[in-house]
Amino acid sequence: MTTLSGLKKQESGLFDVYPRFDVTPARAEGVYVFDQNEKKYLDLYGGHGVISIGHSHPEYIAQISHQLKQIGFYSNSVMMPIQEEFAEKLTALSGYTDHQLFFCNSGAEANENGLKLASFHTGKTKVIAFKGSFHGRTAAALNVTDNSRLSAPINKNNFDVVFLELNDEAALAEALKNKDVCAVIVEGIQGVGGLDAPSDDFLSFVSQACKEHEALLILDEVQSGYGRTGRFFAHQHANVSADIICMAKGMGNGFPIGGVLIAPHINATPGMLGTTFGGNHLACAAGIAVLDTLKKESLIENVAHVSDFLISELKTITSIKEIKGRGLMLGVEFDYPVKELRSKLLYDFQIFTGGSANPNLLRILPPLNITIEEITPFVQALKKVLK
Numbered sequence: 043m044t045t046l047s048g049l050k051k052q053e054s055g056l057f058d059v060y061p062r063f064d065v066t067p068a069r070a071e072g073v074y075v076f077d078q079n080e081k082k083y084l085d086l087y088g089g090h091g092v093i094s095i096g097h098s099h100p101e102y103i104a105q106i107s108h109q110l111k112q113i114g115f116y117s118n119s120v121m122m123p124i125q126e127e128f129a130e131k132l133t134a135l136s137g138y139t140d141h142q143l144f145f146c147n148s149g150a151e152a153n154e155n156g157l158k159l160a161s162f163h164t165g166k167t168k169v170i171a172f173k174g175s176f177h178g179r180t181a182a183a184l185n186v187t188d189n190s191r192l193s194a195p196i197n198k199n200n201f202d203v204v205f206l207e208l209n210d211e212a213a214l215a216e217a218l219k220n221k222d223v224c225a226v227i228v229e230g231i232q233g234v235g236g237l238d239a240p241s242d243d244f245l246s247f248v249s250q251a252c253k254e255h256e257a258l259l260i261l262d263e264v265q266s267g268y269g270r271t272g273r274f275f276a277h278q279h280a281n282v283s284a285d286i287i288c289m290a291k292g293m294g295n296g297f298p299i300g301g302v303l304i305a306p307h308i309n310a311t312p313g314m315l316g317t318t319f320g321g322n323h324l325a326c327a328a329g330i331a332v333l334d335t336l337k338k339e340s341l342i343e344n345v346a347h348v349s350d351f352l353i354s355e356l357k358t359i360t361s362i363k364e365i366k367g368r369g370l371m372l373g374v375e376f377d378y379p380v381k382e383l384r385s386k387l388l389y390d391f392q393i394f395t396g397g398s399a400n401p402n403l404l405r406i407l408p409p410l411n412i413t414i415e416e417i418t419p420f421v422q423a424l425k426k427v428l429k
C-alpha cells in the first residue's frame with residue numbers, strides 16, 4: 043500500500059518502524075541507484091550520508107573481495123596489522139596524527155564509547171549537549187539527543203544532561219562554571235536536526251572553555267566527517283582540535299563500521315572499551331579502500347568544487363529561503379514543507395533527496411565523487427518544479 047505522501051506502508055514480516063519510498067534498488071554504481079527494472083535514480087541522499095566514494099567503487103570491491111578470500115573475521119584478541127594500517131592512514135589523512143583509534147560498528151556506538159571515555163577520564167557524569175542534536179539511539183547517545191520521543195521509559199533515569207542553544211557562549215560558560223561536566227558533545231553540522239551548525243568562533247570558544255573547566259570536547263562527526271564538508275572533519279574549518287572524535291557513516295561507504303579518535307592525554311586501560319565485531323578484517327578492508335580512494339581521487343577537493351557550483355546555482359532560485367551547511371552536506375530551506383517536493387523529485391525526476399527534523403528543508407548528501415555534470419539535473423529539476 044502506498045500512502046498519499048508516496049511513502050510505502052510495510053505489509054510484511056518486518057517490524058514496521060520505517061516509512062519507505064516505493065523504490066526497490068537492485069544495484070548501484072557511482073552516484074546512481076537502479077531499480078529492478080533498471081530505472082536509474084540520482085542518489086543525492088547517499089543512503090543517509092553513508093556513500094562517500096560512490097556506490098560499488100571498483101577499488102572498494104577489489105579490496106573487500108581480496109580480504110574476504112584471506113580472512114573475513116577474527117576477534118580483537120589477536121594481532122591485526124590491518125587495524126594498524128587503517129589507523130595510520132586515517133590519522134595521516136585527517137591530520138589527527140597524535141590521536142589513537144578505537145573501532146566499533148555504528149555512529150551511536152561511537153558516541154556511546156566517546157561519552158563513556160570522557161566519564162572514565164574525568165571521573166565526572168554531567169554532559170552538555172545542544173538543542174536540535176541527534177547522536178544515536180543507544181542509551182548514552184540517546185540521552186544527549188534532543189528528542190524525547192525517541193526515549194523509552196527505561197531511558198528516562200540516565201546521567202544529567204543540559205541542552206543549550208547552539209552558539210550561545212554565555213550559556214555554555216554558565217553551564218561549565220561548577221567544573222562538574224565531563225564532556226561537551228556537538229555535531230560538526232547537525233544532520234538529522236536540520237543543518238544548523240556551531241559557528242567557527244563558537245567552536246573555538248567551546249574548545250577553550252572545555253580546557254579551562256576540565257571537560258572533554260567530543261565532536262560527533264558521524265555525518266559531517268570523512269570529507270563531506272570539504273575538510274576531513276567539519277570542525278577543522280574552525281581550526282580547533284577535539285579530544286574525542288566520533289565517526290561512522292562515510293567511513294565504510296556502506297560497510298558498517300564506526301570509530302573513535304582519542305587524544306593522547308586520555309589513557310587506555312585493558313578492558314575499558316570493547317566490541318566483538320568492531321575493527322574486523324573485512325570492515326578494515328572496506329575502510330582502507332575508502333581512505334585510499336578519498337586520497338587518490340582527491341575527493342575532498344572535489345567536494346569544495348562541486349559545492350561551489352551547486353550553491354551558486356541554488357542561489358539563483360528565488361523561492362529558496364536559505365542554504366545551510368557546507369560542502370556536500372547541504373540543507374535547502376523553503377518557506378513551506380518539502381514533503382511533496384521530495385516525492386516529486388523522486389517519482390517524476392528520479393532524484394533521491396533527504397529530509398530532516400525541519401519539515402521545510404531538503405537535505406543533500408551525495409556521494410563525494412559526484413561531478414558538476416551529474417548534479418546539474420537536480421538544479422534543472424528544482425527550477426522546473428519551482429517555476
Ligand SMILES: Cc1ncc(COP(=O)(O)O)c(C=O)c1O
Pocket residue numbers: 148149150151153176177178179229233234262263264265266290291
Ligand atoms: C550526527 C549523528 N550521530 C550519530 C548518528 C547515529 O548513527 P547510527 O545510525 O550509525 O547509529 C547519526 C545518524 O544519523 C548522526 O547523524
